[in-house]
Amino acid sequence: MLTVLASKWLTSKWTKAVLFSLCLGPLAAIIWPFLRGYTIPNPLEFIQHATGDWTLRFLVITLTVTPLRQLLHLPELIRFRRMLGLFAFFYACLHFTTYLVFDKLFDAHEIWKDIYKRPFITVGFLAFTLLIPLAITSTAGWIRRLGGRRWRILHRAIYISAVCGVIHYYWLVKSAVIRPLTYAAIVGLLLAWRVGEWFLRRRRTALGNAAPQQTPIKVSQ
Numbered sequence: 460m461l462t463v464l465a466s467k468w469l470t471s472k473w474t475k476a477v478l479f480s481l482c483l484g485p486l487a488a489i490i491w492p493f494l495r496g497y498t499i500p501n502p503l504e505f506i507q508h509a510t511g512d513w514t515l516r517f518l519v520i521t522l523t524v525t526p527l528r529q530l531l532h533l534p535e536l537i538r539f540r541r542m543l544g545l546f547a548f549f550y551a552c553l554h555f556t557t558y559l560v561f562d563k564l565f566d567a568h569e570i571w572k573d574i575y576k577r578p579f580i581t582v583g584f585l586a587f588t589l590l591i592p593l594a595i596t597s598t599a600g601w602i603r604r605l606g607g608r609r610w611r612i613l614h615r616a617i618y619i620s621a622v623c624g625v626i627h628y629y630w631l632v633k634s635a636v637i638r639p640l641t642y643a644a645i646v647g648l649l650l651a652w653r654v655g656e657w658f659l660r661r662r663r664t665a666l667g668n669a670a671p672q673q674t675p676i677k678v679s680q
């Protein structure tokens with residue numbers, strides 16, 4: 460009964476609109492103090508941290524969709540995965556733009572020096588660049604063009620991006636490692652789930668192939 464209700468709610472056209480508005484909430488929370496003229500001691504740090512946090516949160520939320528679909532028997536949840544992934548990319552773009560515009564003032568030489576010399580920037584940059592092809596190929600047209608199998612393989616890069624995001628966070632904090640370690644545990648668990656699922660699927664296929672073929676019985680007349 461509960462599953463039926465949930466699946467009805469999840470397939471409603473309004474649910475997507477509600478989720479879209481909710482995903483814009485963090486952006487509103489970032490802009491609001493500026494609009495209200497509140498005193499923010501370090502505005503650059505405030506924006507950089509908030510956008511970084513939300514990029515990682517959206518990456519983790521996106522990765523949770525598949526296990527949740529399977530655990531709750533709600534295949535309809537897939538409708539929201541693309542939107543959540545694109546929001547991860549959106550906040551990553553804001554995060555990178557803040558760095559590019561306000562931190563480095565478009566100085567390409569400084570940026571390359573940072574990427575080359577500061578490991579936490581190198582790995583953050585890798586996490587970000589990995590998301591670009593995923594955002595571009597997130598449309599139905601690209602799924603058709605690449606073919607389902609190749610598209611799925613490409614989109615596994617979101618796991619690498621999330622792992623790089625966690626390392627980026629871990630390397631930049633000096634002592635408060637609890638939060639990055641919590642993210643590491645969650646991403647590790649989600650990765651383990653997918654690997655376990657892949658092994659189970661392979662085993663089932665192997666068992667299916669090994670099962671004796673049924674030979675048709677000849678009926679003599």
Ligand code: HEM
Pocket residue numbers: 504507508509510511512514515551554555558580583584585586587590620624625627628631
């Ligand atoms: C998917 C990609 C990325 C993720 C998930 C991510 C995540 C984060 C997180 C969680 C934080 C810390 C927020 C906090 O302390 O509350 C952070 C900070 C930061 N990130 Fe990223 N980031 C990404 C990409 C990048 C890129 C591409 C750059 C620049 C090239 C970058 C530069 C920074 C900087 C400069 C800080 C602040 C460091 C400080 O306060 O000392 N990040 N990021």
